[in-house]
Amino acid sequence: MHVFEGTVEEASVRLADPGFVAQCAKRYTATHDRAPGEAELRSWSESWPALVRVLVAAGLHDLHLLLEYELPGSSQRIDALLLGRRAGRLVAVVIELKQWTFAAPHPVGAGMLMVGDREVLHPGRQVGGYVAYLNDWVPAELDLEVRGLAFLHNASAELTGHLNALAVGGPSAAFPLLGADDLPQDGEASLLAGRLRCADVEPADRQAVSDFLLAQHRPSASLLARVATTIEGHDGFRLIGDQDKARQTIHRAIEATERGTPGHIVAVTGGPGTGKTAIAARVLGDLCLREDANPRLLSPSGTLTQQLTRAVGDTAKGLISTLTTTLPRGLSKDSSIVLLDEAHRARTDPLLRNSEFPDLFTRLIRDCAALVLFLDERQIVRPSEGTTLDELRRLARARGYTFAHIDLTTQFRCGGSRTYLDWIDALLSEDGQAPVWQGTDYDLAIAGNPAELEDWVTTHHHAGRSARITAGFCWPWDSPPTPPLMPEVSIPWTDNTGDHLWQRPWNSGAGGILAGTDTPGRAFWATDPGGHQQIGCVYTAQGMEYDYSAVILGEDITWTPTGWQARPEKSRDQSLRGVSPQQYLRYALNTYRILATRGTQGTRLYSTDSATQNQLRRLASGTRP
Structure with missing residues (x-):
């Protein structure tokens, strides 16, 4: 163009x-x-x-x-x-x-x-x-x-x-x-x-x-070889167990296209830390080794795209790119395999579209031989985004495509603790009826105030571990993208020593790697030096992980004996304006579930609502301080 x-x-x-x-x-x-x-x-x-x-x-x-x-x-x-x-x-x-x-x-x-x-x-x-x-x-x-x-x-x-x-x-x-x-x-x-x-x-x-x-632009053989070599040697893209089984299932669709039978949809589902992104990257590397390859790895998340591009190298631009509503150019209906990571973030406009299936997906499958989607339905956080396994299955049936589904059950985040993930899923279900925490294989506790939360993060940071604080979108975000950032996350509290006020800035909104000294750009907040000094949100944390995760629950959801209550008026997220409390509750619970499953070694929770904070303390009463 x-x-x-x-x-x-x-x-x-x-x-x-x-x-x-x-x-x-x-x-x-x-x-x-x-x-x-x-x-x-x-x-x-x-x-x-x-x-x-x-x-x-x-x-x-x-x-x-x-x-x-x-x-x-x-x-x-x-x-x-x-x-x-x-x-x-x-x-x-x-x-x-x-x-x-x-x-x-x-x-x-x-x-x-x-x-x-x-x-x-x-x-x-x-x-x-x-x-x-x-x-x-x-x-x-x-x-x-x-x-x-x-x-x-x-x-x-x-x-x-x-x-x-x-x-x-x-x-x-x-x-x-x-x-x-x-x-x-x-x-x-x-x-x-x-x-x-x-x-x-x-x-x-x-x-x-x-x-x-x-000319039909497509990646050169030398580019494909460089990307394949980089992915093959990257420790973060090694697969084990269910992950490798998923890879083999995807390969069966790839081999079918090579035999001249395009028209395949593969859905890979799994919760946080099950390795969806690692599988997508590894399959991209496999595809780059195939003759006459023309693959793409797409993600609606700019954060994830930029992190992957940095991991694989700038030469991967074009092979790895962010999907908005415009499709990548140069796809081949006969040979292109498209891998769509974080498909739950895709802009599908389910509440506004006039057709049964998302226009974005119908255009994608029209232009490629096979479409592989990686998703977690409980990570949909906006009404304009997302898809479901059932929708993808119906789409394949309507188009006469083959359909395969792989569900990843083994997870490698949160210390591999199935106990913690089950507990956080129960806590952040609509009824909020989680059991008292009895786990011994994951470091979970409730912080008494935001200063305590920050001290915990700082201690781990000084010990050479990665640690971050995230929060629900319940405070203004008017700061310029580059420093000095405004301390807009502002939380007052009172204890036996008096009244206190804790204030910190959101992560930078800058698009580059660095926004300024000790201030990473938004896509690199979760991984780069200085990120522990800003507060991340779901859009910068989703798809990322770090050793220790501190999560601030705002007043947009509050716990009651009959379950969670949504308070959309407390949210500052413009994408959720106008949704009903019941709709909002789904997105908010998904948001906090994402934030609470970023830490590989430990998590601290804190709520600005007193009733919710008391319930969290009761449920986690058996944890170490």
Whole structure:
């Protein structure tokens, strides 16, 4: 997908039309079902003319230009892509556009910069990622040569010099950063073309451009081999027992597609810690070793996607990606196996859809040979999300597909304690009738106050163990995404020493690895240094695990002798606005179950509601303090 395709000369003419950017925005909206943001529109209006003026000055009128070119199999977009030929070979020049006038090195993140309060990739690193991506995904028969650069059209020579110096000695050094002083519009055309890495590039014929645009993009053999090798050697993706049996069941569907019979749905169900994600990753590795493979591992959870991509490596982007409502490109009905982890988070809109089955799933199975879904129905936390085993079985029957179900019963989280998981399931059922805790194989207790909760987490952190605090979404969340974060989780309490107030910030909302010093980005709150100092929520904890888990139950659910009572008015989660108390109760109980099953070694619970806190103490009265 792209919002403009034509020669540089044609782009120059179109940019003279005041309505050109609006037309491009309309095309973008039609493709993505959402309009581009104001900042993006402003960037297009300012950066496109600056680039095209330089390209014209360089005498590159007849080269082909794509604006906002979406990378195959990905939602990432290249600002501008030039196409031409050199010695009969197709050449693509990636151009990243920046309006920056200021950027500073990131205090702790290698390859990162701070632009104002935003954490961003170094432009050379960004271009390098795009170049590698095209090399990995464009069919080898096109014999594409890929080059790249960044054009910071508002930047001073001092800034571009500083940023180029930061890249010296690293992979980003291969991709120059150019400013206005490097590309003066009155400069000699040959000099400008050379700096734009186009001195030896001639116009490509229309057929070559068409071949590039119509090519079926798929992962290269070298990419598949790298991903397979990484997964094979990763300890976190080793399977045992039921997990390996599930893998073999999935392989039977894969082998059927290889015999020329596509049309299979496999559902893998299991509670927290049963290894659903490990199976998905391992099967992806298996698929990467197969001839002519074209697999995908998708998840609706951006947190999980980013964690998996980091574990496997950046080269896996495209093979591993976040599923929203837009399907990945380049799937093959005859050969693509799609693995959908955390399927209970998929945006299926069960309360709004007009058809019997989720449109997202019907489109997915239409475009692939087999669909493997990993889910836990008790982890559905929003009315717009989720599916059920029964729905998937009916979908397969309606489409004439084979259907297989594997239920994982052995779990490896919470110290492997079946006793604890059964207890937490009973506690967080609607009637709340859990037995008194008698377990000896898991560290469970009730904290007397939030300060005690934090002391427990800090003690484990100082001992070199991972520990986190999470809470229900019962406090405001208006903090900016980068530090200083506002201490919005605020809990007063009284004991025999007087009145107290405990305040801590939510996790950062920043999208990168680091939001600031000792503050990880939201996807890495559960795993990276500093996360223990912020309070996580279900959206950053789901799919993750850590050694010790502290959970704050807010006043959105309160215990009564007849069961849990929902108080939706106490929730700050906008996605749950307007649901009935009974509907809300289901989502809230699922939320707290997720939060209470993240700790592999121990859990501490605390409720801000006095009646609930008293009941928790009664049930856990036999635990150690």
